[in-house]
Amino acid sequence: MAMPAAGPDDVRERCADCGEETHHRVRVEIRTESEDPENAAFSREPYRVAVCTRCGHETATRMNNA
Numbered sequence: 001m002a003m004p005a006a007g008p009d010d011v012r013e014r015c016a017d018c019g020e021e022t023h024h025r026v027r028v029e030i031r032t033e034s035e036d037p038e039n040a041a042f043s044r045e046p047y048r049v050a051v052c053t054r055c056g057h058e059t060a061t062r063m064n065n066a
């Protein structure tokens, strides 16, 4: 298997709870913003979710802020 060596799902970021840089596991999640099922299909947004591996604090950032 020829996989890229880079591991983009493990990054160092500042954690608000820890108050310092810690390792975070990063994933992309599609979240539905609307609670109305009629509109749900049109309001699914990709979020970048970073979870602190030390305290478990989760930070979700909307990706398409354009």
Ligand SMILES: [Zn+2]
Pocket: 015, 016, 017, 018, 019, 022, 052, 053, 054, 055, 056, 057
């Ligand atoms: Zn933390």
